[in-house]
Amino acid sequence: MRHELSTIVNIIKINDFNVRLVLQNSDIASKATPGQFVNVRCCDSNELILRRPISILKTHGEFYDIIYKIVGEGTKRLSKFSIGEKLDVMGPLGKGFTKESTDKKIAFIGGGIGLFPLVNAVLEFKNCESDFFVGFKSKKEMMLIDEIKKTGANVYISTDDGSVDYHGFVTDLFIKNIKNYDKVYICGPLLMEQSCVDILRKYNINGQVSLEQRMGCGIGACLVCACETVHGIKHVCKDGPVFNIKDVFLKEQLDE
């Protein structure tokens, strides 16, 4: 089965580094669940041989949005595409965030661009009391807050430099406001994720964490994106990127 190309219907420059693409592809938009990702071909030339895995921000009708940060050659090439052009995107891929019907009080903890996959979750996980904690380096990197607030979630913001709201780490902000959550969803830098997992374990709260690892194929064939779990070696692209916090060993990855 050939995958259909995705049409770029809008390009929104969020700030100096982050670009939001609104893409049209009914297959991806209808199948995607929160926390899943797509694998994007950034250029036609073979100078870059890998696609770029990018999390799905939200879906609406036959459209889905992604945000990418211009960090290297691949995303620089991606930024050359214009509205109306078609992108070769594989997806939706991986296993995303899940919510039981009994999960009524939930929280999200996002660090920087790690908040992207959490946005689709807070949009989709309705009929819940949701707290959304998000940390940025400073005000100029802040984004998507209004969109999250529209869902009715209580939004808590931290900044490393104190330029907006809480001055400090998002994990500290979370501890200050912690409740007896049924489930907490985490995505951010590895160090932040580890701190969150430690807190949740201490308070005996269930959680799911989205991991990042350098990927190859994106579908589970090449085995490069390995991570250690209580069930043995798993692969972030196929078995994840979202894992139960009980299953993963983040410390081992940090110890490098």
Place this chain on the structure above:
Amino acid sequence: MNNPNLSVMIGDVKLNNPVITASGTFGFGREYGQYIDLNQLGGIAVKGLTLLPRDGNKAPRIAETPSGILNSVGLENPGVEAFIKNEIPFLTQYDSKIIANIAGSTVDDYLKMVEILNNTEVDLFEINLSCPNVREGCLAFGSSKDGVYKVTKAIKKIAKKPIIIKLTPNVNDITTIALGAQEGGADAISLINTITGMKIDTKTKRPILHNNTGGLSGPCIRPIAIRMVHQVYQSVDIPIIGMGGITNLEDALEFFIAGASAIMIGTYHFMDPYVCEKVIIDLEQYLVDNNISDIKQLTGSIILHE
């Protein structure tokens, strides 16, 4: 003109066409089977197998480099018994030939695996004497003519399926090594495996790969692979399965002209899951357009400058 003949023989096994998925890039076929019809492939060389399950190396296991990638998976695999139980029943549903890629630390490991797999529906053995990402065995055998000869001969004595010896390019003289495989009784040679390389993160001064070094693959290694296929074709009589950075018909043709009887496509699957399908269709069309009745006529058709 009738349909051209795309089939090729490796030992006594007939492949419907000469396009095979390269070991390590295609798992056991399940994942890419969602994108392409696996029946179309000439063969599937499965993820490298070891006698016992292996966890592989610590991540990161991949780094992108100009027109290529470095990998250091380190032969993560479920072991040969789990392969027989869980993967062979899946693979036998398809017309494409099953090529079991096997890697060992000792000659005995290879022999045990061949014995175990002899009585399965595996069609061919690909003997991996070239994995750069594991500490013991494997590559050590593939680095000398004598090593290759000994392992090949020992395996050939007991193997009930044709054996393909997969060679490493990380040697001084590939033709001598290839002769070792032929003299040991190999039915075919596949080359090239990856070239050892390294990429450094200049901010941290650490290699990207946790294993520090890894195997380079992709279009960047194609000229080296073409040169080696050409050299080996001049020195051996057994079929050569060429690989190294194939992305399309044009790349595939280069390998056939250089001396390959069949080709393997690996890394480019990550960019284009349909690459094998496209190359097979384009190859057939090429033969028709050029009035070539059999793919064999292309093999080694290179015209060198005087």
